[in-house]
Amino acid sequence: MFQYLVKQAAASVLVLLVVVTITFFLIGLAPGGLGLLADPNMDPEVRANILRNLGLDQPLYVQYLNWMGNILQGDLGRSFTFNRPVLDMILERLPATLLLGAAALLITVGIGFSAGVIAARFPNSLLDQVLSFISFVLLATPGFWLGILLIIVFAVMLGWLPAAGMQTVGKPFDIADRLSYLVMPAIVLAAGTTAELMRYTRSSWLEIMNLDYIRTARSKGLAERVVHNKHVLRNALIPILTIFGLFLPRLIGGAAVTETLFAWPGMGSMAVAAAVARDTPLVLGITIFISTAVILSNLLIDVLYSIIDPRIRY
């Protein structure tokens, strides 16, 4: 089994390399260049000097070979715009992204899962209908629209929460201060996944309730609560773990919009700025870094699978 997992991880890394290669050339072959050089008043010689310093005067395939050679040795290269090692910049932004991602996951699992279970326990009740209506609307709302609404209501009209940033500058570490900055971006980031997890939990819960052995357990007169807690919960956790793995890249993608809106200093907003400025090493470096993290966490999730459900054999 472990062999299978390692093979899948290796395959994922291979796919990743193929994808970043394609992207490298898609970016490199486009007309125009770095955002920094977009000033039409820039002197041609200055432009040429900058290009030479960044190695951009070489043919694209040479640039690629140099870059890929470094990647394979674990060096993500230097950012074009910041002239700093990409890895340093990522590590600088990592804590903010992890904090926001963890908060969003917590909301997703905490609210999404429990709302799903509640809805499944009382199928077709008014509560179920209200919950599924809310989840439907959340799934259909553009994230930044929700964010702007929240900012207008809670930051401007009510003044309860700060509109953007991560902490009050100059204030010593204060958990309440940090939380007040975290609330809105975390909610916006988690809105879609929470709604989806709720719907997913509800349907898989109902499905499991209809499974033969659960029916048997219920017909034998086991208390409803015991059935739910012991048998159904265990079974429902499996598909949830699966969806968990799928949520990770989605949360990170969503972070691009959320972080930009709330000026959250994470990797998402950095990736957006880098994409707009055509900072190829930075965009691809972030992608490689996150993908590697996701591949590793998928490995971990697969291991967890086999612990929860010993029947699973690869």
Add this chain to the structure above:
Amino acid sequence: MRKQLAVLASLALSLGGLAQAQSAEQPQRGGTVQIALQTTPGSLNPVLPAELASNIINWTMFSPLTVVNPYTNQLEPYLAERWETNANLTEWTFYIRRNAFWHDGRPVTSEDVKFTFDKIRDPEEGANNLPDFRRVREIRTVGPYAVKIFLTQPDAFLDDRLSLGGSEILPRHIFSQFRRLRDATEYNSRTPIGSGPFKMKRAVPGQFFELEANPQFFLGRPFLDGLVFRVVPDGNTRVTQVLAGQLDWIEMEPTQIRAVQGNPRVKTTNFDTLRYQIFAWNLKNPLFQDLKVREAMVYAIDRRRLLQTVTPGFGYVDDAFVPKAVTWIPRPNIQFREFNPQRARQLLAEAGWRTNAQGILEKDGKPFEFKILVDRGNTQREQIGLILQQFFQDIGMKVTYDVAERGGRWLQETQQGTFETRLAEFLMPNVDWMQRLFSSVGQNNSQFYSNPRVDNLLAQMRATSNRTQHANFMRQIQEELYATFPNIPLYYMERILATNTRLQGFPAANIKDAMPFIHRVWLRGN
């Protein structure tokens, strides 16, 4: 300038803000001011190429030899207390202040100046201001506090150019450890050391930069204790943060002014950006070489209405090529060309253009057809493009609106001269720019304008360092430009500052230009 602003301001703003900015109230010491940056600064080294965010923050930490005073728009001494030039403008001597110190306590000397300028001249460094030093033959120190710059050709504008950013002085004692300026990664991204009014206390790239007052600053210790620059990419978020008191000083779009009006915590001040939006023809294109066609196109646009729509209530229209706020240059003797579609049609008819069956202008069987190239992402220009398309269509031209990525096709077509017409933003920060934009060999003459009379006037102006004569030539050049339509100045841009009402003493200028004089800004009620 105040009078003109007042007329415009009466539309939407109270004048109180502007008057207060220059009030004689006794400044107080203390407090920290939070200023917004739109992007993470790419480089805290002012000499290396960088974008607006870097310029803003760097101008609080580094000192150029000369500076444009944002309160008066005139050139003033900064790190150099005075300078002089020989009669034929080939030798410039700058005298460094003796009370200037680096943030680490060492004195700023002529060695630093020579070191910095030599670095900028070295093509290997990739410095932004390399072209400004092309005519420099040698830089020599004359004792610890004077620098002599020898030129290969006369240059009347060297002092002007040194003030524009990118020629701030770097500490030699730090950079001598590195082969190249760009190798000083830590310095360039987190721990810069300059000689300006503020010094870096804590840099958290991507989030904020905390600066503290430099008690040894050569123009006196700043009133403020600290500055915080916060990176906030989204424009609306910046406005909400000013409302919430989390930012003290931002630039706003005119469309955002409603949000802050009536809020007792926020004051608005409008200012002349010294920039203007232009519609530029590619003058290599035969279609636009007929003066009558160009004149017709000027009359076809209702610029007053365009201005009112795009920047409701802010900015002004003018056919001069120097912003009104630059008061030391006399107004040229010109009259604004008002919207006059009849005259436009008549001029086109005189030029031989007839309306065909489809209602399109036609000459020798060819329709009057062109594209307007617009760079994506600038809301004002995107809107202008649409509006101009409509105006030109109304007089029978077939116009395509063509949006392109600024760093991509837009830049390429601009540089290679393959565009037909385009929208752009020009700036006129000093006299040097007049030759850059309108000399037939000017480095920024991307409209391919060529006029021997203008070239001649520019050559005469270059031959003198006398300010009064500069002013006079600038007036004559503008009159010549007015008669020959190098491009259409659509409107001069004004922007709005939204500030905490406690913030005092700041100039009505954009945030970047205010930064060298940040030591004069103070907070009331500390």
Add this chain to the structure above:
Amino acid sequence: MSAVAQTTKPKNRSLWRIFWRMLLRNRMALFGFVFLVLITTLVMIEPLVSLPSPNRIDLLNTYAPPSAKNFLGTDENGRDVFARLIAGGRVSLAVGLSAAVLTVLFGALIGLISGYFGGLIDRILMRFTDGLLSIPVFFLLLAVVAIWGGGPLVLILALGLTRWMGTARLIRGEVLRFKNMEFVTAAQSLGASDGRIMLKHLLPQAVPVLIVSTSIGVGNVMLYEAALSFLGLGIQPPTPSWGNMLTASQNYVFNAPHLAVYPGLMILFSVLAFNSLGDVLRDAFDPRMRSGQ
């Protein structure tokens, strides 16, 4: 697990009756259906009725309130908001549908081949699929769209080619379910080619999954387009799309907040409609739901 009915090809005609019955029972899906029919009709017949041109600028009439001439008033350039909503709807729906169809076609191709041939091909394709799932393609999408421009074609290709993985897995599952059934083995023994079996026998079985995937895919693509627009990278003005109208309205959110409401609601309703229709379709196609409830 599988019902007896599954051994023969299900009859499609009764499916639509079931779909109708379920649609009438699900209020949200019914609302969505009506909304989509209405919007599609408006988008189709727009050239026939005399609406103001969506790109006609009228500087004398900016931010106008609703009137007989302008149903929903005008925007910052005096353009008719209603006309722009319709024109924007055409673009948004077209991009959404095209990208979703592209996604589903590509996913179906991979899923069919993978499921039908099995073995090494299956392993390679599925590892590739899973590998792609672990890459945050959104960033790469940003970079590519930032550089190649946000034209409808670039968006359709970019969104269509990066989001097919889920569909491929679903189709593969369907193929595996049916591949060993009588009608497939019969066709094989009659000497039908692999291509023929995949297209004529297996693909039709997967149609329900394809339809459901498309329906939900359209909604997702529309949300993506809006997100890209927010970052300045979606469909480019002056071509209106709901995404870029919503984004443009952010510039005027303090002057004319209502301009943000209309395109936002259009996106919300459309995505809601496609999602809930997708759900109803899934239930209608699912024999367990039919017999069970």
